[in-house]
Amino acid sequence: MKLNSVFGAVIAFVVMTAPAMADPAVVLAPGSTGGGYDAMARLPFEAMRKEKIFTDGAQFTNRGGAGGTIGLAEFVNTSKGNDNAVMSMGAILIGGIILNNSPVSLKDVTPLVRLTNDTGAIAVPTNSDIKTINDLVAKMKENIGGVAIGGGSAGGVDHIAMALLAKSNGLEASKLNYIPYAGGAEVVTALAGGSTTAAISGLSEFRSLAQAGRIRIIAVTSKERVEGIDAPSLTEAGYPVVIGNWRGIVGAPGMSEEAKKTWLDRFQKMHGTETWKATLKKQNWEDAYLSGDDFVKFLDQEVTNQTATLKDVGLTK
Template identity: 45%
Template structure:
């Protein structure tokens, strides 16, 4: 029997409950990370890979980074190269949905197989340490005077930090279409631009900026959560009179064309991985909020988020 046929048979049997004690130790997972190294998707994918190994549901995990266009380039490559592969997975999230809405790529995430939402992370806005601005109030005052003079740096067009910047502008009476947003292909590029003073203010998940905040190279001035996040000493935007709250969730999808039994098997692998010590340590280290959601509930969540993001981006002139 061919190995891929054997694995597919195991997947079907496991999903049917015929193999209750069998771990997926033979699985060699291929993880597509549709972003450059150093960002939130990269961190999520690699932490998930370690968790899969720690939970003994994968014998090995290989990673491929393919950044650009809010994940659309990696998405297209994953779709074309992994059809029917029961051991292939791709990291994705709210940023990809926003990129699909704005960029309208030839391949949509809806053509893949939803597996699970993993985490939610709120965006934090930061200034370089030597910025003439000290607070979000300073940035807002300049934004009101001259919107174009404030350069917002972050992920691809349509990323949650892009949407948050537009919502901040709207909240303080500035047309969202006037914001000067500079997109970057990955977290590493955004960090370099912020530290180099090439943008006025940067936005991303807290985990991407944490080491620079802790070292004093960046000053955190606002977070997009509804209330203070445990372990993160950053004031919310709402505390500062800016009525904006938005979370950046991340999840994982399987390849196009896999069977329901194979989807169930992948889901089972992910659930086991999220219970591992390695994953729990990653949540704490990165200040990620666990938000596991699978099956029909995850499908419906993605549909709702697509609709909500599209409505917000249309109002902001971004779609």
């Protein structure tokens, strides 16, 4: 064999057997740092890193506002065809898309997985004269516009929950004095600082403050009471409202089928790990795993449901 043929064979062997250089994931959270979308963006990658499922690193960006649609627009416009680009999202984003007449929607991305559900919690400052959910409803009946209620983005699941509560008491949801914030961290700050009469956010974001005695939870939005929370569900208190803030992950527009399959496999493996189970417990998240085509069908139904609900409670036409 000629010498150059030997060298050629060696080079070919090295090229074929050398591992491909992997790129870090590019992860966008359409909410502020410290909020629910931020945690949903970062913690799955932390779990995958610890379990050695995905160890190529990740670059995180936060872009909150307008119900998550500002982040969604950036993701759609900058990530097309990027097999390493993913974005956290959830129920609030659907309402944001509808309410803001967003030029981009979930049809423009690649749905991957729903991972969690976060029960909503309604809370007041500890020094408030509002002791129960019935007290809050009574104040709303006296002057609905005089009760400042902080929550997530306009049209999101927090807004819808309060609108449904108002409607169940014969009040006009359009007259709610609802103050939207870019993320859960801002809602917590506003409530703890007394900037709002009451606030609604995920239980995962309110529980630690309640346990520290900084705020008082007066109701949860799950069907039943939540263990460890000294407050009734809205249903138990006589208000037929059950709603949760689910969250998940989508991929970039035009993500290849091969990459989609790879990400679905990674998230499936992560979902079964002890690290992820511990994360769910620590964050007070409910496991709501749903992937692939099942997640796509769920999203289609959620868009239909939220469109009807927003119209029904007078938040959109």
